[in-house]
Amino acid sequence: MSLQAKEATVVTLDANGREETERGISIELVQRGDIIKVLGGSKTPVDGVVIQGHSSVDESFITGESMPIVKKKGDSVVGGSLNTKGTILIQ
Numbered sequence: 001m002s003l004q005a006k007e008a009t010v011v012t013l014d015a016n017g018r019e020e021t022e023r024g025i026s027i028e029l030v031q032r033g034d035i036i037k038v039l040g041g042s043k044t045p046v047d048g049v050v051i052q053g054h055s056s057v058d059e060s061f062i063t064g065e066s067m068p069i070v071k072k073k074g075d076s077v078v079g080g081s082l083n084t085k086g087t088i089l090i091q
Helices: none
Strands: 007-013 017-028 037-039 047-054 055-058 069-071 089-090
Touching: none
Parallel strands: none
Antiparallel strands: 007 017, 007 037, 037 089, 047 089, 055 069
C-alpha cells in the first residue's frame, strides 16, 4: 500500500475521445468506470486497463522483471507501478 499513489486524476472524454475535463481526487474516491490519466514519471493510482495512449511501465516490484513493460490500449496495469514514459488513460 505504501507504493500506491495518494491521488488520481479523473478525466471525462467527449464523443471523439478527447479530454473535456480533468480533476484530482483521493484514490479512495475512485469509482469503477472512472477514466484515470497517468502521466509519465508518476505512479499508477489503481489497477486498470489502458483505453488510450501507450507507455512503458515499471512493474518490477510485482513481477521482478527488471525492464519496463510496454503498455498499449487493452493492456492491464497494476496500481503502484511506475509509468516511465508517455501519458496513458486507464479505466
